[in-house]
Amino acid sequence: MDQQETKKTFEEFGDYVIAKAKSNLKSGGKYGSYNSSGKLSESLDYELKVNPNSVEFDFFAEDYWKFVDKGVKGKTSSAKAPNSPYQFGSGTGKKGGLRASIDKWVIRKGLANVRDKKGKFINRKQMVSMISSAIYNRGLTATEFFSKPFDEAFKKLPDEILEAYGKDLDKFLIKEIE
Numbered sequence: 001m002d003q004q005e006t007k008k009t010f011e012e013f014g015d016y017v018i019a020k021a022k023s024n025l026k027s028g029g030k031y032g033s034y035n036s037s038g039k040l041s042e043s044l045d046y047e048l049k050v051n052p053n054s055v056e057f058d059f060f061a062e063d064y065w066k067f068v069d070k071g072v073k074g075k076t077s078s079a080k081a082p083n084s085p086y087q088f089g090s091g092t093g094k095k096g097g098l099r100a101s102i103d104k105w106v107i108r109k110g111l112a113n114v115r116d117k118k119g120k121f122i123n124r125k126q127m128v129s130m131i132s133s134a135i136y137n138r139g140l141t142a143t144e145f146f147s148k149p150f151d152e153a154f155k156k157l158p159d160e161i162l163e164a165y166g167k168d169l170d171k172f173l174i175k176e177i178e
Contacts, residue, residue, distance in 0.1 A: 005164035007050045010057055013153050013160075014046035017059070020149030025068075034068055034143050036108050044146075061146075071142030080139040088136045099132045106131070 021044055025035035035041045040062050049056040071081025075089035088098070106112070106128055114122050122130075 003050050003052075003055075005167040006055065006161065007048065009157075009160045009164040010048050010050070010055060013157055014048060014057070014059070016153050017146070017149045018044050018046060020152075021146045024143070024145035024149065028143055028145060034145055036105060040065055040068065059146075059150075065146065067140065068143055069146045070144075072140040074135070074137045074139030076137045077139060080141040084139075084142060088139065098136060099128060102132045102135070103128045 022041045025041045028034045043060070043062040044065075045061070046057065046059045067086055070086060071084045073081050073084050073087035075087070078084075078087070103124070106124060111127060112124055114127060116122050
């Protein structure tokens with residue numbers, strides 16, 4: 001049976017989720033974007049395989065997408081991501097990974113010449129240490145950049161799939177009868 005309608009519906013689903021997730025990454029965040037390097041946005045994609053008796057559909061992205069989407073509980077507070085399955089200080093993460101990432105972020109954002117409350121310049125190493133410590137203890141806010149568009153599109157999907165599969169089945173039956 002030709003499954004063009006079913007394939008088209010899944011492609012529309014995937015395209016919508018990816019486009020909306022990329023838009024959310026670009027527009028969100030206190031500092032203008034949840035995706036300052038662009039690496040996460042560029043990595044978002046999906047793969048669709050439609051076989052005669054099945055459909056395989058997978059989304060994929062950089063490994064850290066789930067932390068950006070779900071947030072991370074802090075070591076001392078979970079207020080920013082109370083429902084997140086992830087937490088700083090659990091011993092499962094890469095040692096020193098947060099500090100190295102924050103250092104790259106500080107450089108990208110051009111935050112090298114920041115002053116403290118007394119007007120003295122803070123060197124980058126001190127700044128990275130302060131930001132890393134705050135994030136480690138307080139956590140990362142859940143952005144739901146991917147979860148929200150996925151849930152929104154997924155709610156519509158069952159009806160659309162049934163309708164598309166029905167159209168494919170009709171085409172198949174008409175071909176067989178002729």
